Amino acid sequence: MPDVGFSAFVRSRRWVVGVFFGLLAVLGVALHRDYGMGWDEPAERLNAFVSAKYVALKLAPELARRQPRLADIPDLRQHRDADHGVLFMLPWVGLEALRPGPDPAEWAYRRHLAGFLLFVAGAWGVYRLGRARLGSWRWGLVGAGLLVLSPRIFAEAFYNYKDIVFLSLFALAVLTLTRLLRRPTAGRALLHALATAAAVDVRTMGVLLPVLTLGFGALEMWARPVRRRGLTAMLALYLPAAAALVVLGWPYLWENPGAYFTAAISSFGHYAKPLEVFYLGHFVSIQALPWHYAPVWLLITTPLPYVLLFAVGLVGVGRGLLKTGVGRWLRRTASRRDLLVLAWFFGPLLGVMVLHSAIYDGWRHLYFVYPAFVLLVVQGLRQLWQAWQQRSASLRWRSAPAAAGVALLLLALGTAQVAWRMATEHPFQYAYFSFLPGRVVEQNFERDYWGLSVKQGLQWVLAHDARPAVLVSMDRRTEMTLRINAKMLPPPARARLRIVPPDSAAGGYFLSVHRWHPGAYPAGVGRPVHVIRVGGAVILTVLRRP
Template structure:
């Protein structure tokens, strides 16, 4: 391609952005079968089937009562996890019920693909938010690319139907909010209500969206009196629409919307079951986690270049606030968008710390703040880029430092991309800068249990027997059963899932969730080990 044609291509927003997201969709189709089954997937599927049964009995009671498959599904009123949102999973279990097919693994993989495609929509929302705030589609695309080049987020987009789905829907809802604030219309109020309700019906933490909408709607009316009447009307339409849509898409709320929603909201962050996590070398109850748990996990699992850029971006916002003063700063549209992003990021983190909310498995319950983190990081990158460009035009202080920092960021991001490629499909166990031994001694690794799939594949590939005994610790044995189900039927037929104490001549798999260290020699001979970033996430032992 001639230089002029190539330059024109690079300058063409439509082609470049279209190519980026098209390639991302193709990546989803290419990789969605590579990941195993996560720990929560069976529970999410059952929750959706419980709601589907409730809907069927409400809408067609006689027909539903004659379906033998529904007899084994718990009743919504007695189901322990009835207060969990099922919006994403519900359509998929409905389709599965209509066309179950011969192999249950097919529907699991379809859900993996659907989750990733929704993540693509979330990345598009980050692109649009970055483009609007920074005034350039190129900077918006940098934000979307940073989201994709976040190893844990990328991997979990395929199977984390709660946290990554919520991240994507929350980002889409913030986008509809900024559009509503810029030009309030009835159509935009309806669109924002739809996005808000979708987020709430996945996680009750989505209730933050109406609060943000009210707060920043009032702020916008103060800053732009000319929009006061239009915004007041849009907000008056948005709030009841959101309430109606939340109830319509969440069967658990149908009989008693207010009380059931209060119950669901109060249960969030107060996990009742006894559960311990491995944190800083000790097993700690999730009800007694130190205040810094989520912050430490965010730091050690976020790529270092992004964290450094976030500091620069946040410092830039603080500097503008200091130089202009609060009132003049808030009069600027860009400043109010910066405040929205800061509230999106800081508010939930502070809430978890101050309310002592019970979270576990790292900081996954707070993933939805990550797009805000990246938007501030991209602002930091733009500040360094601008300083470097100014230095090129004439001698200015800090130019060399900005150039060196940009080069460091580029190399660091390339290293992150390299790890995503070389550690596939185990990116979910990514740690940014800690050595493998430190990780093993202080933090949980494969708490999802997905590496069990690769462990089973290795065992079957290296043991030719027609019946191969395989076992796991009783606390993690569920991951063995669910990952056996996604293997090809012929492979599943050769597996014999047995208790740990009766696996003589077979194999014992460990994801080290409640056994962080190595096993004694008497437990068996290690024959296969999976390492990510130098840390062991799976060990396969051959029993004597």
């Protein structure tokens, strides 16, 4: 008699995986309008319009010159950020130019949804990588689930068109790499070339993918000489295909691919603007960050259970290496995949620490290493699970299963607490700190550096002030977040707002995300009438002007 009921459903990989990713996509549809507009979004949109204008002038110059919308767009060669990849945003601004619509917020919300759906694809890539490495679709699905249950990553998937898009594309590219190494065929080589080009055309850090491909291709040929001829041929196909696709998807490179690509690479990590970040209680120039800036941010914004499981997984990989020796260890396919994950995570992180690269806004420029982190987390979780299931007859090891069971229970409770915070702190998961008290966060770290909470601040003001015209203001350095989030409100609400300089807002409201003013404001600025807290830390203050 065939097995039926819930237990059969759980054992059905296709159904469970399909339901998981289907529900995740539905969740994105339900939530994508809850987030405001991030600090970088207008700049990303402008960069894409600059490239769109360049493409239009190349392909249909007469038609492009008759488009009034393109008249105010800078030329590509005069634009300061021309070397930024625009692959994700380019088709969206093209559609927006063709059908702008009456409300500018609608296209922003569509981009939010598209970014999240790409993140769903990236989570699927993590699932496939975990399934292949751990030999179980269930463990692969755990990996995808933990990626989703990462508060900052989840929230930024809706509006961070650089770092989370790159995370998703990089994970998919590593998946295509592992498939190519396992069975080198022309189709897999071309698919990996496409995935590589997509990642590079979003962030130049994608050049790590060809490095990983060549390095682990050579390692595979050493460990499995029988694959040497096939891999050599496929790598010879992959490299020029990837180069051609990179140029095709990045209009900035069209005129002089070699020179302009070199310029884009050299500008990475050397942000020219004089920008300071608030770190450990002091404002520090991004050109003079201490080596521990990125790892500290990673530690304090990643759920603590994941950090502990990562350590367990790392110890497990190290024990396997010490037990078998380097040579025998590298001969095993599973070990080479472990090494790939380690290189994926530690390579970029150590590179930023050693080279003192100019990064800012926490560790978001390194988000693309997080899937590797998650894969090691799942590996650590599986090791504890296997230890708990052991029933050793030896007195010496009799307490090991019980200890592992207690550890699993505590980790499960910790993960449940992460999920609870994500639900109760929605839509402010981007300001999540894992274990630091709110007061410590306020005194030492930046909070809402995206400025998204301004949208909810404006909604509160309009809900509690019935006047037909309401004056609102912000510090001049953050005023842009006020203007762009006002555009995310419905037109009737937007029409009531009057954005003015702070000294002209008498009787109105002053909003602060505390980016360059971490402390409280003096009484002369205004009286606090509303605050938004995440984990006990204030991320937005609304003050009523005298």
